[in-house]
Amino acid sequence: MFDNLTERLNRTLKNISGKGRITEDNIKDTLREVRVALLEADVALPVVKSFTQRVKERTLGTEVALSLTPGQEFIKAVHAELVETMGGTTQEINLAHQPPAVILLAGLQGAGKTTSAAKLALYLKERLKKKVLMVSVDTYRPAAMDQLKTLSLEVNVDCYPSSPKDKPEDIAKAALQEAKLRAYDVLIVDTAGRLAVDEEMMDEVKRLHALTDPVETLFVVDAMTGQDAANTAKAFNDALALTGVILTKADGDARGGAALSVREITGKPIKFIGMGEKVVALEPFHPDRIASRILNMGDILSLIEDLQRNTDVEKAKKMAEKLKSGEGFTFEDFKDQIAQMKKMGGMTGLLDKLPGMGNISEQIKDKVNDKSIAHMEAIINSMTKKERIHPEIIKGSRKKRIAMGAGVEVHEVNVLLRxxxxxxxMMKKMGKGGIRKMAGAMRGMMGAMGGMGAMNNLFRR
Known part of the structure; x- marks a missing residue:
């Protein structure tokens, strides 16, 4: 997400970073470039105008004028305004209500409401330790009811059975009663969507709102619709008392216009952001962290939280002891590391959160991606347990068998072995305490990935 905006803004802000003094004249061109970058990112025009005006006011103020590093202060001002535009502070989900707290999800068809219902249920269950019940009242699309039921099994959260023959209000009423009787903490109501905003849909969702009295009414919107996402959210907000927004499919949006437009146009905070199709791919929306990602400063806090949440402490201890004792790192260990990385959003999600990744060439980014990791995993899965523990025995005939099992060429197996x-x-150095040596090895690996022509087929499949 934000790839295009990050690249454009970083190129633009480099021009001002070395300035010894900030004046209206020397920031004029930079502000114009910032304006173009935002418009290209599909940020709504009124938001772009107010954003650049506020940056200008900040940078021409006394504080920046007297600063010893005015160029850096300008970048700091852009960061501060990005944070402000996206809502300022993180808005936590509100569950301060006599159980069951009802969360009503509204939005257009195809925005990802049903998937978001399951993602949100998993988030509430795992991170906030809540007992959650889900229900679909989309009587227009029986497939939506089936989808929610399937997803409920995947996230291991209860789903109230509903039928397209029943009225949405009757389903919601029965589910609410069930939630009260069985002492659920939260009831998530997945409402019907349409291809466009219409009066019938609005009337229905208003009735459901009045019936369930939700503590949170969240508008689910597709980030890839850009500034249209903000306009649609406003239309819903005018008809319904929204409390926040869930921005979906953000990983597929290289522009980021929706994230920068929704808050300012609707006045409602973005509470969650969906960064992938997997049910774990839902994150609380932190304006300061997203602003840092946009300016290529990374998001170390989110990365640390991911590590804490997804690291198996016992496995990590065993790995540390194993390395310390001088035992070799095996393909079994490598496979565990891949599984752990996938839990954290894959290679793409990991790279997005590392500072300075915008400076890494597109050539390397294209090669180090989730598709390449999937191919590595397929090759490892084609090995026998003995081969994973003793990779030195993998020679000619074994390589052919592994390649055939993974659906790759033999030379790709050779690349992975190298x-x-x-x-x-690298792991051997880490076991001996050579952290600096290990860091150097990692940098060498990244450089090697950029230059190894032999890896092209593996990483571009």
């Missing part, structure tokens, strides 16, 4: 050998050496 990569693994480098990882083994």
């Amino acid at each position: 990569q693994f050998e480098m990882t083994q050496k």
Whole structure:
């Protein structure tokens, strides 16, 4: 997400970073470039105008004028305004209500409401330790009811059975009663969507709102619709008392216009952001962290939280002891590391949160991606347990069998074996306490990835 905006803003802000003094004249061109970058990111025009005006006012103020590093202060001002535009502070989900607290999800068809209902249920269950019940009242699309039921099994959250023959209000009423009787903390109501805003849909969702008295009414919107996302959210907000927004499919939006427009146009905070199709791919929306990502400063806090949440402490201890004792790093260990990384949003999600990743060439980014990781995993899965523990035995005929099982060419197996050998050496240094040496090895690996022509087929499949 934000790839295009990050690249454009970083290129633009480099021009001002070395300035010894900030004046209206020397920031004029930079502000014009910032304006173009935002418009290209599909940020709504009124938001762009107010944003650039506020940046200008900040940077021409006394504080920046007297600063020893005015160029850096300008970038700091852009960061502060990005945070402000996206809502300022993180808005936590509100569950301060006599159980069951009802969360009503509204939005257009195809925005990802049903998937978001399951993602939100998993978030509430795992992170906030709540007992959650879900229900679909979309009687127009029986498939939506089936989808929610399927997703409920995946996230291990209860789903109230509903039928397209029943009225939405009757389903919601019965589900609410069930939630009260069985002492659920939260009831998530997945409402019907349409291809466009219409009076019938609005009337229905208003009735459901009055019936369930939700503590949160969240508008689910597709980030890839850009500034249209903000306009649609406003139309819903005019008819319904929204409390916040869930921005979906943000990983597929390289522009980021929706995230920068929704808050200012609707006055409602973005509470969650969906960064993938997997049910774990829902994050609380932190304006300060997103602003840092946009300016290529990374998001270390989110990365640390991901590590804390997804790291198996016992496995990590065993791995540390194993390395310390001098035992070798095996493909079994490598497979565990891949599984852990996938839990954290994959390679793409990891790179997005590291500072300075915008400066890494597109050539390397194209090669180090989730598709390449999936191919590595397929090759490892085609090995026998003995081969994973003793990769040195993988020779000619074994390579052919592994390649055939993984659906790849033999030379791609060779590439992975070479990569693994480098990882083994790095882990050996780590076991001996050579952290600096290990960091150097990692940098070498990244450089190697950029230059190894032999890896092209593996990473571009």
